[in-house]
Amino acid sequence: MRFDRPFEQYALGERHRSRGRTITEADIVQFAGVSGDFYPLHMDGEYAKRTPFGERIAHGMLTLSAATGLWMMEPGVVLAFYGIDSLRFVRPVKIGDTIYVESEVKRLTERGEEAGLVTVHQRIVNQREETVVDAVVHVLVAREGKAP
Amino acid sequence: MRFDRPFEQYALGERHRSRGRTITEADIVQFAGVSGDFYPLHMDGEYAKRTPFGERIAHGMLTLSAATGLWMMEPGVVLAFYGIDSLRFVRPVKIGDTIYVESEVKRLTERGEEAGLVTVHQRIVNQREETVVDAVVHVLVAREGKAP
Numbered sequence: 551m552r553f554d555r556p557f558e559q560y561a562l563g564e565r566h567r568s569r570g571r572t573i574t575e576a577d578i579v580q581f582a583g584v585s586g587d588f589y590p591l592h593m594d595g596e597y598a599k600r601t602p603f604g605e606r607i608a609h610g611m612l613t614l615s616a617a618t619g620l621w622m623m624e625p626g627v628v629l630a631f632y633g634i635d636s637l638r639f640v641r642p643v644k645i646g647d648t649i650y651v652e653s654e655v656k657r658l659t660e661r662g663e664e665a666g667l668v669t670v671h672q673r674i675v676n677q678r679e680e681t682v683v684d685a686v687v688h689v690l691v692a693r694e695g696k697a698p
Numbered sequence: 699m700r701f702d703r704p705f706e707q708y709a710l711g712e713r714h715r716s717r718g719r720t721i722t723e724a725d726i727v728q729f730a731g732v733s734g735d736f737y738p739l740h741m742d743g744e745y746a747k748r749t750p751f752g753e754r755i756a757h758g759m760l761t762l763s764a765a766t767g768l769w770m771m772e773p774g775v776v777l778a779f780y781g782i783d784s785l786r787f788v789r790p791v792k793i794g795d796t797i798y799v800e801s802e803v804k805r806l807t808e809r810g811e812e813a814g815l816v817t818v819h820q821r822i823v824n825q826r827e828e829t830v831v832d833a834v835v836h837v838l839v840a841r842e843g844k845a846p
Contacts, residue, residue, distance in 0.1 A: 619734020
């Protein structure tokens with residue numbers, strides 16, 4: 551999503567598609583280090599061969615985290631990541647897959663004089679346009695003239 | 699949560715508190731690198747001083763990712779991270795804060811002959827026992843004798 555302007559400037563139904571990002575083996579190793587999640591589905595190729603996935607897959611939380619890195623966030627706009635609803639990890643992301651974030655603004659809610667909540671339906675898709683993650687995300691953005 | 703046994707062995711109302719993890723500045727820097735999220739609230743101390751938080755805070759997704767690293771996951775048990783509902787980032791996590799994951803099993807749902815869904819209410823708390831993240835998480839675990 552483009553969080554690049556104050557609350558007043560978003561429109562319901564507005565859509566955005568992010569640039570892509572290829573999820574590499576290095577990303578999985580680095581993410582295991584920072585999260586502390588070394589579960590063998592991500593880290594043990596021999597184990598992963600015996601699962602329905604057939605190979606190591608990216609942590610769901612890595613895919614979701616990389617999506618926030620694909621958001622366009624202008625300084626002074628995003629006040630806080632407010633929450634997530636109805637998130638489903640629909641398909642695995644394999645090493646070498648490229649993800650894109652497809653967003654649509656679903657709801658705009660005033661939150662006092664300083665902020666507004668932008669609610670977005672976010673689909674993370676792969677290079678075959680298959681949905682890998684489907685979720686609703688809520689981001690608190692500054693109102694006009696209220697940037698930090 | 700302890701995902702350390704097959705589906706048949708969980709009980710509704712079962713609770714677990716994880717060990718702690720201190721979220722350090724190094725975690726924030728490393729998480730920015732792997733996620734690609736360099737938003738100034740996390741990376742620019744001078745910017746952060748002007749926000750209500752008063753200082754740099756951890757990415758919400760870092761806190762959530764670190765929680766999965768605090769889960770106890772026995773190989774052969776967790777088949778997939780299925781989804782998240784009703785997640786709210788309630789309070790900031792500041793550099794030096796220590797988080798713990800408090801879990802309670804809320805629902806147990808059979809998913810065919812191989813798997814079952816364990817639905818957990820997960821509260822991430824800090825060293826003052828304040829909730830920082832509140833969410834419902836769903837994890838697909840193997841049924842007895844069905845481990846990969």
